[in-house]
Amino acid sequence: MGVILEVKNLTKKFSGLTAVNDFSFEIKRGEFVGLIGPNGAGKTTIFNLISGFERPSSGKITFNGKDITNMKPFKIVNLGIARTFQIVRAFKFMTLLDNIKVSCLSTRGKELAKQYGIDESASSILAAVGLVDKARIPPVILPHGDLRKLQIGKALGTNPQLLLLDEPFSGLSHEEQQGITELIKKLHDDGVTVFMTGHVLRELMHLVPRVIAMNQGKYITEGPPQEVANNKIVLEAYLGKGSEQLA
Amino acid sequence: MTKQIERISNEIKEFPKYLKDWAKTFKGGLTVLCLIGLFLMPLVTTSPYFLGIFILAMIYSIYAASWDFLAGFVGKVSFGQAIFFGLSGYITAASLKFIHYPWWGALIFGSLFAALVGLIIGLITLRLKGPYLALGTMVIAIILQKLFALYELKPILWGDEGISGIPPLSTNAIEVYYVILIFMIISFIVMIKLTKINIGIIFRSIRDDETGSDASGINTVKYKVIAFMISSIFAGIAGGLFAMFNRAVNPLIFQALYSFYPIVMAALGGIATISGAALGAFIFVFLGEIVRDLADPLFIFSIVLILIIRFASEGILKSALERLKEFWDILIGR
Numbered sequence: 001m002g003v004i005l006e007v008k009n010l011t012k013k014f015s016g017l018t019a020v021n022d023f024s025f026e027i028k029r030g031e032f033v034g035l036i037g038p039n040g041a042g043k044t045t046i047f048n049l050i051s052g053f054e055r056p057s058s059g060k061i062t063f064n065g066k067d068i069t070n071m072k073p074f075k076i077v078n079l080g081i082a083r084t085f086q087i088v089r090a091f092k093f094m095t096l097l098d099n100i101k102v103s104c105l106s107t108r109g110k111e112l113a114k115q116y117g118i119d120e121s122a123s124s125i126l127a128a129v130g131l132v133d134k135a136r137i138p139p140v141i142l143p144h145g146d147l148r149k150l151q152i153g154k155a156l157g158t159n160p161q162l163l164l165l166d167e168p169f170s171g172l173s174h175e176e177q178q179g180i181t182e183l184i185k186k187l188h189d190d191g192v193t194v195f196m197t198g199h200v201l202r203e204l205m206h207l208v209p210r211v212i213a214m215n216q217g218k219y220i221t222e223g224p225p226q227e228v229a230n231n232k233i234v235l236e237a238y239l240g241k242g243s244e245q246l247a
Numbered sequence: 248m249t250k251q252i253e254r255i256s257n258e259i260k261e262f263p264k265y266l267k268d269w270a271k272t273f274k275g276g277l278t279v280l281c282l283i284g285l286f287l288m289p290l291v292t293t294s295p296y297f298l299g300i301f302i303l304a305m306i307y308s309i310y311a312a313s314w315d316f317l318a319g320f321v322g323k324v325s326f327g328q329a330i331f332f333g334l335s336g337y338i339t340a341a342s343l344k345f346i347h348y349p350w351w352g353a354l355i356f357g358s359l360f361a362a363l364v365g366l367i368i369g370l371i372t373l374r375l376k377g378p379y380l381a382l383g384t385m386v387i388a389i390i391l392q393k394l395f396a397l398y399e400l401k402p403i404l405w406g407d408e409g410i411s412g413i414p415p416l417s418t419n420a421i422e423v424y425y426v427i428l429i430f431m432i433i434s435f436i437v438m439i440k441l442t443k444i445n446i447g448i449i450f451r452s453i454r455d456d457e458t459g460s461d462a463s464g465i466n467t468v469k470y471k472v473i474a475f476m477i478s479s480i481f482a483g484i485a486g487g488l489f490a491m492f493n494r495a496v497n498p499l500i501f502q503a504l505y506s507f508y509p510i511v512m513a514a515l516g517g518i519a520t521i522s523g524a525a526l527g528a529f530i531f532v533f534l535g536e537i538v539r540d541l542a543d544p545l546f547i548f549s550i551v552l553i554l555i556i557r558f559a560s561e562g563i564l565k566s567a568l569e570r571l572k573e574f575w576d577i578l579i580g581r
Contacts (some may be wrong), residue, residue, distance in 0.1 A: 050474045051462070076462035089462070091455035094448070102452040104462025105445055118445065 004029040004162055004193050005050070005081075009058035012045055012217075021217040023059070027162070027195055032188050034208040034225070035197045038238050042217040043197040044086055047166050051083045052076045063162070078108040082160035084151040086167040086197075090139040096150060097135040100125050103157025107122040112159040122157065129153040129183060145176030163187065165196035169203050181207060189228060201229055201238075213237070273572055278522070285428055295420040299492075300423055304532035305431040306488045307512060309523035312438055313481035314509035319473040319519030320442050322454030324377070327384030328482050329505035330368065330391060335361040335483030336490035336500050340410040343491070350416045356485040356556070358372075361483025362476045369475030373468060386507065392501035409497025416491045427488055434481050439521050441477065450474055482509075504545070511548055515555060517562020526564050 005027040012020040019042045027033050035043050040165050044045065048054040050061055052073040061069045068076055082103075091099050100122040103111045113121040126132045129149040134142070137151060148168060155163055184207070188194050198204045204211060205225045213220040213228050215237035221228055228234055264532075269275035288301060310332060318324045339357035342348040372383045396407040416423050422505065433528065441447055449470050452460040460467050490496040509524070512531045516523030531548070538547045557567050 053458070053461075053485075073461045074464050077462065082464075083462060085459075085462070089456050089459040091452045093455055094451050098448050098451070101445070101448050102460060102465060103463040105449055108464055153465055154459075157477050194570060 002029050003027070005195070006030075006060075006062040007050070008060045008062070009117075010046070010049060010061065011057045012042075012054065013057045018128060018218050020049065020056075022055060023214070023217070023219050024224065025212050025219065027193060030191060030193055031210065032208050033196075034192050034211040035093075035195065035203040035214065036201060036204060036211050036228070037197075037199065037214040037220075039051075039199055040216075041214050041237075043199070044166055044216065046214075047083060047164050050076075051081060051164060065153075074106070075160050075168055077160075078106055080108065080161035081164065082155035082158045083164035084148075084155055084166055084168060086142070086170060088147040090147060090150055090154075092140050093138055095136050095138055096142075096153075096199075097133055098121055099139065099150060100153050100157050103154050107156050109158045125153050125156050128156065130179070145179065147174050148172060148176070148180055150185065152180075152187075155207075156187070156189060160192060162193045162195065165194065165195055169198060170196070177203065201225070205229070211221070243244065253444040257481055273575065274568070277568075277571070282432065286402060290422055290423045292317065293421060298420045298424045298531055300536055302427050302492055304529045305427050306485050306492060307528035307532060308431055309434045309481055309488070309509065310485035311512035311516070311528045312435060312521050313478045313485065315513040315521055315524045316438050316442070316481070317474060317478035318510075318513070319521070320454060321471065321478075322457075323449045323471065323474065324381050325384040325478075325506075326381040326453060326503075327368075327386075327388035327506050328478075328509050328512070329501050329503075330384065330388045331361040331365060331479035331482035332486035332489065332505060333391065333395075333500040334364055335486035336496045337410070339487035339497045340413045340490045343413050344410055350414075350491060352428040354397075354484065354491075355488035357490075358480050358483035359477045361486065365476040365479025366472060368479075369472035373471060385503065388501050388503065388506055392498050395498035395501065408497055411494070411495035411497075411499075413491060413494045415494055416488075423492070427492075430484060430488065434484060435521065435525065438477075438481065442521065446470070448474075464469075511552055513562075515563060516554060517564040520562065523564035524564050526567075527562070530563075 003026050007026070008024050010020055010023040020032065021066065023046065035046065037043055045054065046226070049056050052068070052071050055070055059069070060067065063076070063079060063081060066079065068081075091102065097119075103109050103117055104118050104125075105121050110118075115230065116124070118156060123132065123135065126135055129152055131149055131153065134146070139147060152165070152168070165184065168180055172180065184194060184196070196204070196208070209224060210222065211223040211225050211228050213231065213234045215233075220233050220237065221231050270279045277425065285301070289298065292298065310328070312332075313323065314464045335357035338360045342353040342356050343350065368387065369447045372380055375383045393491065395409075397403045397404070398406060400406070409431035416426060442450070447466055449460070452463065453467055453470060453474075457467055480542070489500075508531070513524045514527070515530055516525065516527030534547065534551070541547075555563065
């Protein structure tokens with residue numbers, strides 16, 4: 001169980017605002033970790049920094065012992081970090097199968113697909129996320145829950161070792177959340193390291209054995225969800241000062 | 248490797264059957280009919296004037312399809328397609344007249360040069376998006392027009408008279424007609440095929456969501472430049488044929504009008520269809536000939552374009568095909 005992702009003293013400044021401030025943490029191979037914090041805490045920025053969509057002002061990110069700071073997003077994906085977005089992104093005018101095929105056509109995805117062919121691997125991924133009966137339709141007419149599944153499918157196409165899920169539950173009904181939970185659990189059982197965010201604690205509580213809490217770009221604490229949820233500073237961040245009596 | 252060869256040989260073996268099945272479908276049958284019509288055209292008329300109209304329409308078809316490929320399938324709207332059209336025209340003309348290449352050699356040389364320019368322009372306009380890309384390509388075309396017309400550069404760029412008296416492709420109009428028809432068919436097959444194979448899926452993903460494509464592990468920079476090169480090769484083929492057909496080329500070939508022509512034609516036929524570009528080009532050229540004496544063709548086309556944007560924003564190919572299919576279904580009693 002080696003360390004798969006190591007983030008050290010990560011800082012990101014947007015003209016005057018420090019979105020991420022001297023943030024450090026580690027994720028071990030095969031772990032299932034959550035990142036929590038109130039809205040605007042900087043969770044998405046951390047994901048953007050890890051996946052290369054934004055460049056850190058300072059700090060270092062290491063994946064599998066390799067320095068990936070300042071690397072281009074597609075290169076990071078091809079090393080084995082795939083991500084999903086908080087706001088759903090899909091190739092609107094292409095069929096679901098083609099949506100997945102794009103990931104299968106990346107350098108890393110191709111290696112996985114070599115054995116069975118691009119079409120077959122894309123269909124098998126669609127089946128894994130439960131969308132195989134909708135393979136021939138474009139995502140514009142899909143309900144939101146299916147789009148979340150599609151996003152995970154697109155990430156899976158690149159054969160990731162580490163999966164970054166940005167708010168996979170946002171905007172979903174309870175039943176849809178259940179479906180996604182099952183899916184994520186299954187992926188984790190298959191050996192993918194999962195790192196996900198969520199601003200509502202309840203969803204993450206049942207799912208992850210370890211959470212990292214942050215507020216205003218700063219690291220607060222980490223540990224089992226129950227412990228973190230009772231942390232004074234975490235409660236303060238969510239509910240404001242003097243709230244421990246309420247909780 | 249052997250697997251690939253086996254697959255390709257299999258595909259070749261299957262091809263006649265595939266062609267037969269395709270010709271039986273509605274779309275395929277219609278295409279075959281149109282092609283037969285084009286092939287038999289010289290039997291109907293041998294007048295160089297009428298054949299000339301068809302030749303011009305076919306050259307513009309390739310040109311419009313090259314724009315449609317870039318705009319409709321990669322999402323890169325260029326307002327400077329005349330860059331590739333014109334430069335290839337110049338190179339083809341110069342190598343025909345001064346180096347005495349055979350016409351096909353000059354054409355290959357011109358198109359490859361256009362591809363090289365496509366590579367360079369793809370690289371410099373890489374970070375431009377939407378209207379800025381359109382502006383950037385338009386400005387490059389204007390710079391080229393002024394540069395080629397510059398008096399001081401006349402010894403190397405032939406000044407504003409350009410190159411004239413280019414040896415013709417052939418003195419026989421029918422031969423020219425068939426050569427250009429074959430070029431058109433090959434160009435369309437290649438472009439349509441490119442949009443359907445794996446690389447076409449990558450292109451379309453860049454069109455729909457560039458960031459998402461990046462997140463799927465696609466080297467978007469590489470594929471955008473490849474797309475620019477493919478588009479410029481075909482614009483270059485059209486430009487070279489155009490210069491040979493006119494037997495002259497001058498700096499006006501870079502003017503904004505020649506960049507707008509393919510856009511108008513593609514929009515007429517339907518963007519992101521490739522074959523719509525051919526329909527648009529034929530309508531454009533025919534209508535242009537008809538209204539020539541009445542008014543400025545561009546004036547008429549502006550009005551037609553406004554009508555199309557208002558009433559058939561997907562172009563006329565799609566709606567025409569649908570109507571025709573309904574009619575066809577009624578005829579055969581479905």
